[in-house]
Amino acid sequence: MNLVRQWRYWSRFLFFPGQLLRDKYRSFRELLQHDRKCLELLSDLEAIHYTGTPVDWSRVTRLVVALRWSMSNLVRSLDAMHPDRYLPLIDRFQQLEQQLQQAVSLPAEDTAPPYVITLAEAASAAPLAGGKAHQLGVLLNRTELIQPQGFVITATAGRLLLATNRLREPIDELLGEVDITDTPRLHSISREIVDLITGAEIPPPVLDAVSSRLDQFQRPSHTTSWAVRSSAVGEDGVFSFAGQYQSLLSVTDADLLDAYKTVLAGKYRPEAIAYRIRCGLADQETPMAALIMEMVEARAGGVIYSRDPEQRDVPDDPAPIAVYAVAGLGASLVDGSAAPEIHHFIRQPDGTLDTLDTTTASRKADSGSPLLDPATARRLAGWGQSLENLLGSPQDIEWCQDETGRCLLLQCRPLLDRQETTDATGTDTPPVPVQPLLIGGLSAAPGVGIGVVYLAETGDQLQETPPGSVLVLTHLPPTLAAIIDRLQAVVCEGGSRASHFATIAREFGLPVITGLQGATTALRQGDMVTVDGWSAIVYPGRLDTLAERYPQRTTILATPFAERMGAVIDLVSPLHLVDPTASNFRPQHCRSMHDVIRYSHEKGMTEMFSLVGRSGRELSGAKRVDGELPFTLSIIDLGGGLTMDAAHRRTITPKQFASPLLRACWRGLSHPDVTWHEGLLYLDWQEADRMAGGIVNLKSAKLGSYAVVARDYLHLMLRFGYHFAIIDSLAGDEPEANYLTFRFKGGGGSYDNRLRRLRLVSDVLTWAGFSTHAHGDLLDARFDRRSAAETISRLVAVSIIQGKCQLLDMKMDSDDSIAALVESMKKPLIAVIDGSP
Structure with missing residues (x-):
């Protein structure tokens, strides 16, 4: 931490702790925004790679620049939540960022002379002469075949024109927008680029070189006109570009330079752009040279x-x-x-x-x-x-x-045997012979999968997924990556293509449908189904003909684009950090940008989980709740958490709760099935015992519960006797960002009794759809990537569980009581979870 930053941090901590808390919350919200944008950009890059979508390389460059910017802000937001704690992550991100920049960058464009060469020189200078002129130069030197006289304006001359007129950036911007299936837009982009080039100035060094070469052709009775022909690098080779570029005939000396610019601009004709993109070549890989040949009266x-x-x-x-x-x-x-x-x-x-x-x-x-x-x-x-x-x-x-009968060679290129390249994919697609079971979802990963339905609701059930399953569930946890080899397809009621697992599924060619409401009830355990990930449809039974019609791609086409894209995806897409509790969940083990995104999101949530320090300094200025429940609750409003009339009050009532999350918790804690013991003040008894040597204010915020709240965010610390619970939740308009985390620890009973109560809470939460993890008498539970309504219903449920579990650790002295208590506790939760009044 530099000295200025250190001074700012500690001055806020000492003198403005409430502001420090608000700053941390603001950084967390920014982190969530950048996290969502990073995953969207990640999905866009994966869609290009795994579906073979034909785009210009400048689109990839643009997406990578945007990803680097968003990830830089993501990491910066995490660092702002706890300055300098995440320096190792910043270092690792910068290393990956440098590698990614190298992977996406194309070689520097050479603009050095010569700008004009002879056809004989073109034989040994393919990068300068382009494919057409180079081949003619080779044949000029190796055969006796007659060619028209001529010369070449080199590819470096064309690059110099772009550089001198500063056209590279606007051309790349336009090419980045190309969708070769959108013909009107493709033609519009083509016209814009052509106008840029034909309106450009030819650099003086190129003018001088061309003028000097023309002088060498002049004769006293010279009446020669010229053919100005395209000769791009890569033309007439593996990819012919036959008829894609432009050539002009019968060009006079006076019109030669304008014709040259027209040939340069012909590189951006709509058909030439589309052809190059389908060949997997970047614009910079196909610089244009021009072949200038004497016209022949043929x-x-x-x-x-x-x-x-x-x-x-x-x-x-x-x-x-x-x-x-x-x-x-x-x-x-x-x-x-x-x-x-x-x-x-x-x-x-x-x-x-x-x-x-x-x-x-x-x-x-x-x-x-x-x-x-x-x-x-x-x-x-x-x-x-x-x-x-x-x-x-x-x-x-x-x-x-x-006219004299003399035959001349004009061009020579490899001939493609059309019988060996027949593409039968254009045949009409027959209809599927059965009615679908489910439609209306979204394709998160394409493909066709056939298997037996397996319904999973909890983490334990996921681990028991049998091989060959079509997994049906409510959301897409990243931990599915661990069982991906057992899956034929995944059908999910929630989730999105930007989720961590959807990313992994595309990488492995696993069909995934998201947003398919009703899937967990419409699809029955053990039924055979066919999942069409291309169209987001689920069919009954086994449709092998559908799988044969859309075979999964196992290799990416071997083009320069695919090779570069593979290197980019290797640095961007794979997710190695899956389990936050694993020993490798550390910055130094981030091997991809996806790992950095995952780590940052997880640690951002962890930071919010410890929002208020043990000293409680951040609660200065908190409002105290005067309610019917027998515990002290202090509230800090970050914005939108309380009604307007609460702004200037030190004491408020539950009627002034504006946040749906805070109201949900209060509804759960005050539920009729929750019993509060009359005359008992619920606070942090352990801290009170520690302070018993001094004067203790039992209404101190340090002993009581507290909440930090916004319109769609809640951080609640509940201190009941000798145990505590922390609830941290976000429930907004973006299901993928929503979460509810719950931590429960401690108690006044024996260690064995505390463990029994912990098992009780864990079993009920697992039934309610939470993933849980216990360590000793500490329980962590999470419910995430669901709608705001589902998240808020679980907030009510958690609050009921918390209220009903108070002091149970003093009574649970036998394992036999756990099962009955679980069933008893489920009863008031059913209506809450189902959304009943």
């Missing part, structure tokens, strides 16, 4: 497929070579606007090519006369054969023929 043009699988009669036979031709340049062929002339050739063992017979091998162009004579067609087929042999795989080759 009489014919087209493509060569060194293997045409569509014409393969026998699957094991080699596919023929196909030469496609149209009049003029081949643009009308590749855009489908002209019917081509096609020539097919079969390879012979000696390397020669045979033409297929005329009826199947050749189709004439619309003009009626052949575009290619047999010798030219055979020569082009030979190109296909030799380029396939040279490059080691089937090739897709673009060519043209000028």
Whole structure:
């Protein structure tokens, strides 16, 4: 703790303890807000990873930045609740944050020269030249095939344009909003980015380099125009980007630079954006270079497929070579606007090519006369054969023929065998042949699971879950992670996709449906059901056809995006800290951001559980309750806990309780089934005994009970005789944030009697839906992630239990009495829990 912070903390502790308490509560509420936001962001990242949602990498970067910011505030809020207690957590979070930043970051974008290179230089400079120009450079150096003259404006020139005009950030912001299924929005984003680039200034170093290269092409009678073609990094490789980018033809010197910007902007055409995203490539991984080539006055043009699988009669036979031709340049062929002339050739063992017979091998162009004579067609087929042999795989080759009959090579890229990439997922989905049992929930984790219904209400029942179960329960505790290998699916009445376990379920491919009201009554123990986690529907019986229709993905597609996303998810998603009582529930064992979130939330609740120190200094200025119950109760209002007319009073009545939580506790303590012994003052007798040597004020707040209350929050310490109970609860509009914790300890009876009373309280609370943990004569119970109404009903129940258990430790001298007392205590609670008046 630095000196300034230390001085502020202790000055508030000594002189303004009430303000310190309010500050702690405010920090706790902020912690809950940041916790909820962190889990939402975590769920968004997991949804992208585990469902394969196609998004731009900038979306992931944006989510990670938001997650880091929210988690920084989460940890800061916890630290503010108890300054410097959580320094190890801060250190661990900062280490994970640094690793996450490295995982999400892309390599720095190079903007250094050269900005123009020759085609020959492009052969050894793929990152500068892009795929199209690089391949042409390789063939220029390794073959005798003729190409038009030209040069390359490099990818670093394009990066420099973005950097100089400060376009990277706005482009990433726009790409982060892309949903490739929302066509209107995709087109709108595309237009915005294209306008940014076409309106940008070309950097002077690029202008100078292009001008110098053009000068080298000038001749006295020079009338050359240019083809300005895309050549992005990654193009014409594993991913072809065929037809996705933009090229311009017949460009004059005067228009060359504007055409260059148009080609750069073509990288952001709607179809190019969607294609790149589906390929799992980040925008920065596909920088655009431009291939500048002399225009050719072409009489014919087209493509060569060194293997045409569509014409393969026998699957094991080699596919023929196909030469496609149209009049003029081949643009009308590749855009489908002209019917081509096609020539097919079969390879012979000696390397020669045979033409297929005329009826199947050749189709004439619309003009009626052949575009290619047999010798030219055979020569082009030979190109296909030799380029396939040279490059080691089937090739897709673009060519043209000028007016003199000379054939020129324009482009060469790997040819994808369409028969090997057929996707049958587009077939119509048949209807499910049975009526659903339950609908109306939400998909928290996709998939289809088939198994036997197992209903669980308590922690012990969860541990007994048999393998192959469809677990049906009311909420999603994080401890389900321990039995995930026994589950086929989970159906839950409450919960959300942002809960800890929903996160784990997505990681393991376990179908989970949340918010499916009535599940615990509609689904019967032992019944076989099929859970469709995609549509959030539960069907009766076993529907194997549904499971076969939607097989669970077991591996993520091997794309650059998936590889990076896997590294991000490893640092973000896994939850290792499940049990707060375990020895590894410590900051140094946080191995993911999820662990940090879980630890912070748990410790925030723990801090509120010890809201008021033993000295009770924080209760200065508390109001005393004048009620019918025989104990002293002091109240600190944090805002909204008491009515407006209580503001200036030192003594108040229960009628001035505004908080539903405080009213619920008072309702339980004053329940008709609770007996208060007349003439007995209920206070901290142990503290009174300790102070007996001095003058004791039996109405002192230090001896009595107290409450710290807000509209939807309550911290209540009940001091009855030689035992105490602490209730800490939040019950607001967000079920995932709501909780009720209860601690019970001590008593005036023998140790064995105290343990019996503890068993009684534990059994009743477990029946009421609490998870419980006993250690010696200390009992901790929790009821969380439920609606405000459910939480408040349990507050009433806990208060009734507390009232009915007073002094029982003095009487419970036999184990035989426990079962009967449990049943007796349940009776007044049934109506409370069911919501009956």
